[in-house]
Amino acid sequence: MAVELEIKDQNREVELFVGRATTLFVLVVLLLGVLMLRFLDLQFWEHDTYKSRSDKNRIQVQTLAPARGMIFDRDGKLLADNQNAASLALVADRLADVDGTLTLLVKLLELSSDQKAVLHKRLQSNRRPDAPLIVVESLTEAQVARLAVNRHQLSGVEVINRLVRFYPYGEVAAHAVGSVRRMTVDDMLAVDPVQYSATTFIGKRGVEAFYEGRLHGEVGYQKVESDAHGRVRRTLDVQSPSPGKDLRLHLDIELQKASAAALGERRGAIVAIDPRSGGVLALVSQPAYDPNVFVSGMTASDFSDLSTSAYVPLFNRAVNGQYAPGSTFKPIVGLAGIGAGVTTWDQAIEDRGAFQLSGQERVYRDWSWTKDDSGGQGMVDLRRAIYRSSNVYFYDLASRMAIEDLVGFAAEFGLGRNLVADIPSASVGLLPDPAWKQGFKDLPWYPGDSVNMGIGQGDLLVTPMQMALVASVIANRGGLKPPRMVADAGEGKDEGTNQVTAQTARQIGAEVLGSDDWEKMVRSMEDVVHRGNQGFRGNGTAWAYIGRDIDYRMAGKSGTAQVVEIRQGEEYEEEELSEFDRKHAWFIAFAPVDKPTIALAVLVENGGGGSSVAAPVARAVVDAHMRLQRDREASSQSLEVARR
Numbered sequence: 283m284a285v286e287l288e289i290k291d292q293n294r295e296v297e298l299f300v301g302r303a304t305t306l307f308v309l310v311v312l313l314l315g316v317l318m319l320r321f322l323d324l325q326f327w328e329h330d331t332y333k334s335r336s337d338k339n340r341i342q343v344q345t346l347a348p349a350r351g352m353i354f355d356r357d358g359k360l361l362a363d364n365q366n367a368a369s370l371a372l373v374a375d376r377l378a379d380v381d382g383t384l385t386l387l388v389k390l391l392e393l394s395s396d397q398k399a400v401l402h403k404r405l406q407s408n409r410r411p412d413a414p415l416i417v418v419e420s421l422t423e424a425q426v427a428r429l430a431v432n433r434h435q436l437s438g439v440e441v442i443n444r445l446v447r448f449y450p451y452g453e454v455a456a457h458a459v460g461s462v463r464r465m466t467v468d469d470m471l472a473v474d475p476v477q478y479s480a481t482t483f484i485g486k487r488g489v490e491a492f493y494e495g496r497l498h499g500e501v502g503y504q505k506v507e508s509d510a511h512g513r514v515r516r517t518l519d520v521q522s523p524s525p526g527k528d529l530r531l532h533l534d535i536e537l538q539k540a541s542a543a544a545l546g547e548r549r550g551a552i553v554a555i556d557p558r559s560g561g562v563l564a565l566v567s568q569p570a571y572d573p574n575v576f577v578s579g580m581t582a583s584d585f586s587d588l589s590t591s592a593y594v595p596l597f598n599r600a601v602n603g604q605y606a607p608g609s610t611f612k613p614i615v616g617l618a619g620i621g622a623g624v625t626t627w628d629q630a631i632e633d634r635g636a637f638q639l640s641g642q643e644r645v646y647r648d649w650s651w652t653k654d655d656s657g658g659q660g661m662v663d664l665r666r667a668i669y670r671s672s673n674v675y676f677y678d679l680a681s682r683m684a685i686e687d688l689v690g691f692a693a694e695f696g697l698g699r700n701l702v703a704d705i706p707s708a709s710v711g712l713l714p715d716p717a718w719k720q721g722f723k724d725l726p727w728y729p730g731d732s733v734n735m736g737i738g739q740g741d742l743l744v745t746p747m748q749m750a751l752v753a754s755v756i757a758n759r760g761g762l763k764p765p766r767m768v769a770d771a772g773e774g775k776d777e778g779t780n781q782v783t784a785q786t787a788r789q790i791g792a793e794v795l796g797s798d799d800w801e802k803m804v805r806s807m808e809d810v811v812h813r814g815n816q817g818f819r820g821n822g823t824a825w826a827y828i829g830r831d832i833d834y835r836m837a838g839k840s841g842t843a844q845v846v847e848i849r850q851g852e853e854y855e856e857e858e859l860s861e862f863d864r865k866h867a868w869f870i871a872f873a874p875v876d877k878p879t880i881a882l883a884v885l886v887e888n889g890g891g892g893s894s895v896a897a898p899v900a901r902a903v904v905d906a907h908m909r910l911q912r913d914r915e916a917s918s919q920s921l922e923v924a925r926r
Contacts, residue, residue, distance in 0.1 A: 341507050341518065345480035348499025349445050351526030353459055353489060355535040356561075356769065361459050362490065364445040368426050370418035376438030386435060390428045391418065416482050419446055419579050447483060447577050451535060453570035454542050457598045458533055458562075458767070460488020461573035477501050480523075483577065487598075489529065489767050492704050499526035530770040532561025540906035541566045544899045549887040550867075551599040553750035553765075554903060557872065557881045560703075560754070560763035560787075564882075564903065565747075567603075569595040601708040604743040605885060608841030608892065609649075609671045610868045611692075611738030613756060613803055615680060616664050618691035621794035624683045625664065627802055633659035633667075637677035639729050646733055648673045649842065659819060665802065669809035669822040671840065673737050680736025681729060688735065689715045694790045696751045696762070697744055703766035705747075712743040739844060749870050749883035756807065757837070757872035757881045759800035760790045807837035808875050811897075824869070824893040828901040834908055835875040838900065840892030841868030864888040869896035873904050880907045 353362035370387070377383050384402065387393070404415060421429075421441065429441055447462050449455065462483040469484050478484070480501055485491040502523030507516050541552045541564045554564040571588055588596055597603070619625040635658035637646040648659065649671060659672045667675035680688065693699070698713030700706070712718075714735070716727035734740035747765065755762050764787060791799075812835065814825035822829065823840050843866040867889035872881035882903055889895040 341505060344504050344506060346502035346504055346520075346523045347444065347480035347482070348501060348523035349525040350447060350462075350499065351497040351528045353497075353529045353531065355531055355533045355538075356563075357534070357536075358530075359535050360450055361455055361531065361533070361535060363448045363450060365448040366443060367419060367446045368421040369416050369442050369444055369446070370421055370429070371440045371442045372415050373438045373440065383436065383439065386432070387439070390432060391421075391425050416442070416444075419577060449573045451539070452572045452574060454539055455533070455535065456570045456573045457567040457600060458488065458538060458565040459531075459573070460490035460492075461486060461576055462490055463576050486576075489531065489704070492706065493529055493768065497526040497529065500524040529768050531767055532556060532559065532563060532769045533565070533767065534563050534907075534910065536910055537903070537907055538564045538566065540564075541903050542568065542570075544902035544906075545884075545886070548889060549593060549599075550885045550889065550899075551603060551746040552882065552884050552899070552903060553600050553746045554880055554882040554907070555750050555754045555765050557754040557757040557761075557763065557878050559769075560765050561769055562765050562767050563880060563907070565600050565767075567597070567599040569593050571595045599746065599885070599887070601702065601705055601745055601747045603885070603887075604709055604711050604745055605866050605868075605887075606740075606742055606843040606845075607738040607744045607749060608843035608866070608868050609673075609738055610749055610752070610839050610841035610870045610883070610892070611742065611744075612668060612671065612676050612736075613807065613839055614692050614695060614697075614752065615676050615683075615688065615736050616668060616806075617791065617795060617799065617803060618688045619679045619683055620664070620799050621691060621791050622683055622687040624687075625679055627664050627799075630661045630663040630666075631675060631678055633662045633672045633674040635659075635674065637674045637733070639681060639733065642730075644730065646673070646677050665806040665809070668803070668806035668839065669813055670819065671810075671823050676736040677733050680732045683732070685715060685727060685732050685735075688732070689713055691791065694762070695755055696748055696764075701751065701762075701764045702747060703764050704768055705765075708747055709745050711745055711748055712741060714741040738841060746883045746885045749868070749885075750881060753870040753872050753883060754881035755790060756800070756803060757878035759797060759804065760792070760795065761788075762790055763787055804837055804875060807839050807871075808835060810838050810840065811836045811871075824897040827893050828897045832901070834873055834904075836871055836873040836901075836904060837875050838869055838871035838897065840897055841870075842866070842890070842892045843868060845888065861888055865890055867895035868892045869900045871897075871900045871904060873908070879911065880904060 349364055350362075352360060352364065355361055370391075372383075426441055429436065429439070433439075449459065449461070463486040465478070465482060465484050470478065473484070477498070477500060481498070485494040485497060490497065500523060503521045504517055505519040507518060537554065541554065545552055545566060545568050548568065550568055552564060552566040553562065555561065556563055569591075575584070616625075620627070633648065635648045637648075638644065659666070659670050659674065662670065662672045662675045664675070666672070689698075692713055697711060699710050700708045702708045714731070719725055719727050719731070719741070731740055735742055751762070751765055754765075810822040810824050811829045811832065812825065813820070813822040814829055815821070824838055828836075828838075845863050845865060865888070867884075867886040869884045869892050870882065871884075872878040880903075882900060884896045884900045884903070886896050886899065
């Protein structure tokens with residue numbers, strides 16, 4: 283079989299090779315030209331642009347949080363401090379494997395499943411993915427060491443040394459000082475995003491919240507050089523932050539501790555005011571909480587326990603608790619009656635243990651009434667009605683007084699509104715009148731409403747802070763000075779607090795009451811404590827409990843506020859009621875009588891009798907105050923002698 287032979291065309295092959303080589307050469311030259319042009323573009327024409335981008339990757343500007351201003355008591359003792367802490371921070375943009383990194387962190391730091399869930403939640407809610415996010419506030423030395431050993435596996439993880447808030451007195455001063463909390467998205471929307479760009483915590487309660495603007499300070503900046511992993515190698519430039527301004531409170535932490543100890547484990551509140559200045563010397567609400575847990579971190583279950591407890595430890599009873607004042611309201615009723623011309627100091631009525639409105643069957647009993655004894659107090663004038671706390675006298679007085687006169691006069695003491703200069707969240711209570719009742723209950727004002735209000739019952743509601751102010755006003759013989767927490771707020775006083783002070787500091791009842799009226803009320807309240815050895819119906823209601831061995835002069839008024847209504851003809855049986863249905867115990871007081879330096883209100887929630895339960899608490903607080911005053915005077919005298 284013949285085989286066909288293919289004869290190659292040499293010339294054709296050469297032409298084809300040359301063509302391909304030329305094409306390839308041109309292509310290479312073009313590519314080299316493009317490359318050279320791009321090189322020139324990068325090196326010359328866009329040099330500045332890309333140099334800036336390079337520097338941005340290598341050099342970073344970081345914000346620096348300012349040191350929060352510290353809070354001191356009247357004697358310079360620290361109530362809110364800043365402490366150094368090693369904190370764990372994550373930079374979301376640099377986490378290659380979020381789940382893997384978190385799993386490793388949980389293992390290294392020995393975190394619980396709840397704490398791991400917190401890490402996930404904080405990372406998901408991060409408002410600045412390119413900035414360090416604090417996920418663990420305080421690390422132990424052992425935790426820091428384990429992180430350092432495993433640093434090569436933890437890209438995007440940093441240990442940052444920073445200042446964190448610390449409250450040395452824990453729950454003792456929690457409701458007085460307030461606390462800081464981790465910032466939320468809503469918080470960021472409400473503040474300057476630049477000034478708070480490095481801030482993790484913000485004031486949420488009390489003084490910490492109201493004076494946030496002064497305490498926070500001004501943000502700083504630093505320019506740093508970092509490696510490929512984002513870790514800082516050196517600092518190039520620093521603009522230091524300006525720390526927040528310190529605050530000095532009127533609060534006496536030693537008196538605060540004594541007040542908390544006097545109240546003990548009972549639920550309630552104590553507010554003590556210096557009537558000379560309006561400064562709040564003590565503010566206790568029990569049960570309380572440890573504000574440090576909101577800084578160091580807590581699990582969801584721990585927070586749930588705090589927020590859902592039946593005893594509501596997060597609730598500030600001193601300024602937000604609203605209760606019927608009971609008989610502590612009687613001095614206001616008495617002075618209102620004098621001012622309105624409805625009664626006089628000498629006018630007396632017979633207290634037979636019960637009171638009835640004309641044409642009505644309902645009987646209003648005296649506090650001392652029992653089934654076996656009518657509990658009558660005999661002939662009582664205003665002074666005796668105060669120190670014996672005659673309900674019948676004040677039933678009668680309130681029934682004869684125009685409700686507008688009583689409500690108007692009570693409002694002068696700050697009831698029904700908030701006069702605290704730097705606690706805007708303080709509750710206003712309820713000072714009912716016919717207009718309120720018609721609008722809220724769609725009912726007219728009945729004479730029985732006035733009768734109940736005459737002994738501080740019915741719809742009337744007050745706060746312990748308001749009743750401490752009432753005691754302060756009487757101590758000042760009618761002079762009202764609005765309460766305030768802060769004595770010195772640094773440069774530039776707060777306009778809001780100054781406005782409140784200017785608008786409300788005044789003499790109450792100047793047109794209708796004389797100085798002798800106030801002095802007689804003071805002496806009537808002094809008899810509550812010191813009038814003794816006169817027999818049951820002649821002694822002051824608190825004398826047997828606190829007046830026997832007292833070595834200074836104190837004026838006071840007890841109150842026992844009913845929580846649930848007791849039916850006609852029935853006696854109050856405390857043991858048959860649940861804990862939360864028992865009477866509230868009140869006592870307001872001031873001392874020394876002639877030159878008062880302290881006025882206070884004590885409330886023991888569901889505690890029972892005002893004289894038997896609340897009065898001893900008040901006595902313990904005033905005792906502590908008098909002792910502290912003597913110690914300060916002795917110390918001052920010693921310093922004066924040393925200087926000489």
